Amino acid sequence: MVRAHGVNWWWSSDLVFQILYRKYIVKCVLYLLLAPSVAQAQMERLASTPQELSDAIASSGPGDTVIMANGTWTDVVIEFHNEGAERDTITLRAETPGQVILTGSSRLEIGGSYLKVDGLWFDQGSLRSGHIIEFRRSSSRLSSHSRLTNCTITNYNPPSYLTEYKWVSIYGSHNRVDHCHFAGKTHDGATVVVWLRDPPNDDPVWHRIDQNYFGHRPALPKNGGESLRIGTSSRSMQDANVTVEHNLFEECDGEIEIISNKSGNNIFRHNTFRRSSGTLTLRHGNEASVYGNYFLGEGKSRSGGVRIIGERHRVYNNYFQDLEGTGYRAAVSIVNGVPNSPLNRYFQVKDAVVAFNTFVNVEETFVLGAGRSSEQSLSPDGLQIVNNLVVTPNGPIIEYEDTPTNVSYMSNVFYGADLGIEEVDGILVADPELQAEQDLWVLSNTSVAVGTATSVDFVSDDIDGQQRDGKPDIGADEVSLAPILYRPLTSKDVGPSYLGTVLNTELPVPEARHAMIQGYPNPFRSMVSVDFTLEQPSHVQLSIYDLLGREIVTLMDGPRSLGDHSALFDGSGLAPGVYFVVIEVDGNPMKQTLVKH
Known part of the structure; x- marks a missing residue:
């Protein structure tokens, strides 16, 4: 008991x-x-041949993993068609990330739901049309809740730059592209495209594009050189609800539109743009949010910021420095519209808010009414320019190509160049006493911009992720002791993890801006002459690298006399793409980009 x-x-x-x-x-x-x-x-299947791969994919169910054996796979069409489950994704991955190389005419279809592709590398192949990677199995069977991660596409170019195909096409809904590396595209077609669905199934697509590296896209002598496009002109009045965040765009020179927004309600946040000759362009669609981004020209010609077209856009908490673009490529270019505009032209800018931004040493800060013409006759209306901080010797700070209507200025501090318009309430011309901090310029504690901003209801923190207090500061950065959550990105912060350990993904060498070093012809097909001039006798090392920092050949290494010099390089055996010639003169390096067609 x-x-x-x-x-x-x-x-x-x-x-x-x-x-x-x-x-x-x-x-x-x-x-x-x-x-x-x-x-x-627990089910894993290792495939060493295309047939084994096809069989393994067909045999897999929710939670399974298909492993591609290390090595080079040539002319393989991977039809990753299957259906996973919400907590049981089907994964297709490399045996070792970065050591499965797809080349020739290889391509990938991600067709189904809850699928994941991890660690593949498409290198030095080419297609005739279509897409290297697409999130669909057919035009009517699109992917959802699927992911492309830790993958690389480099120099996957055809012989002619006029050949058009996309590198990644995102169809369907709720898909993600993250930690990927895209570099060396020299031909027609956007690098990554988000496609919207046709009516009646035209709900927002809710994709996420994050922590990717977009790099080294040389100028294309026509439209179609975007690094990222979201939507199309014909579907631009649809909401996409795509988030683009924590990506690095470096030397993306394909065309003026580095990012081309062609749909509604998209978010662009915490991205970094370095040495890129173009802008984040809100080309079509309405209600985009652009915040927490860094636009760093770093001396690059035609480098720009944000171009605004359409209605109810918000551009805030961004940092612009050393940009050399003008007009459509200004730090903030607000474009004139077309009356009764067709979908593929220019809608009038209405009710845009440009707030809490910092501009340092930019060539042109604000251009209002950009592109004014007999066709583009509608000036911006209802524009609010609030809490912006400008320090630049280049002026005027505000340029009216056409006079806006109902524009309001509140709590701005401008300094350096001429204002460009008659003095108005809402613009204080005063030295904000900036101080250098890790290659950026921030407010000092005694600045007139501290605690003098006008509160904006949708802005609660700053570019660093620090909370703004009840008396916020003017500009992108709040003076705060709170931890910094976001900083300008470098190549070490984004892309696949394996690139940082296998290769030197970024040559730490400044671009040659003058005639000291030139490659001719450029673009080239076989032979290229590398010419340079020495102002005094020097030790010269001249080498060719691929876009991932791998040395191809050293053309010269030794003493050279004052004057003109030349070296020939036979690049006939190289795949079409982007390469670098690097010259070290007495230990001081410079590089020039070469394009192989």
Whole structure:
């Protein structure tokens, strides 16, 4: 007998049996529920041939993993068509990330739901048309809740730059492209495109594009050189609800539109643009949010910021420095519209808010009414320019190509160049006393911009992710002791993890801006002459690298006399793409980009 709280409990054999029986039933039910998912999660299939790969994909179910064996796969069409489940993704991955190389005419279809592709590298192949990677199995069977991660596409170019195909086409909904590396595209067609769905199934697509490296896209002598495009002109009045965040765009010179926004309600945040001759262009569509981005010209000609077209856009908490673009490529270019504009022209800018931005040493800060013409006759209307901080010797700070209507200025601090318009309330001309901090310029504690901003209801933090207090500061950065959450990105912060350990993904060499070093012809097909001039006798090392920092050949290494010099390089064996010639003169390096067609 067991006594508990004064109550007598008798254990009979019947009672013991009932308790044990119930425990047995519960255990059996739990086993039956859990056993299938445990078995599926453990299933891995290694494929060493295209047929084995096809069979492994077809045999896989939710939770399974298909592994591609290390090595070079040539002319392979991967039809990754299957259906995973919300907590049981089907994964296609490299045996070792970065050591599965796809080339020739290889391409990939991600067709289904809850699919993941991880660690593949498409290198030095080419297509005649279409897409290297597409999120669909057919025009009517699109992907959803699927992911492309840790993958690389480099120098996947045809012989002619006029050949058009996309590198990555995102169809369907709720897909993600992250930690990928895209570099060396020299031919027609956007690098990455988001396609919207046709009516009546035209709901927002909710994709996410994050922590990718977009790099080294030389100028294309025609439209179609975007690094990223979201939507099309014909679908531009649809909301896409795509988020583009924490990406690095470096030397993206394909055309004026580095990013081409052609749909509604998209978010562009915490991205970094370095040495890129173009802008983040809100080309079509309405209600985009552009915040927390760094636009760093770093001396690059025609480098720009944000170009605004359409209605109700918000551009805030951004940092612009050393940009050399003008007109459409100004730091902020607000474009004139076309009356009754067709979808592929220019809609009037209405009710845009440009707030809490910092501009340092830019060639042109604000251009309002950009592109004014007999066709583009509608000036911006309802524009608010609020809490912006400008320090630049280049002026005028505000340029009216056409006079805006209903424009308001509030709590701005401008300094350096001429204002460009008559003095108005809402613009204080004063030295904001900036101080250098890790290659950026921020407010000092004694600045007139500290605590003097006008509150804006949708802005609660700054470019660093620090909270703004009840008396916010003017400009992108709030003076704060709180931890900094976001900084300008470098190549080490984005892209596949394996590139940082296998290769030198970024040559730490400044671009030659003058005639000291030139390659001719450029673009080239076979032979290229590398010419340079020395102002005094020097030790010269001249080498050719690919776009990932791998040395191809050293053309010269030794003393050279004052004057003109030349070296010939036979690049006939190279795949079409981007390469670098690097010259070190007495240990001081410079580079020039070469394009092979």
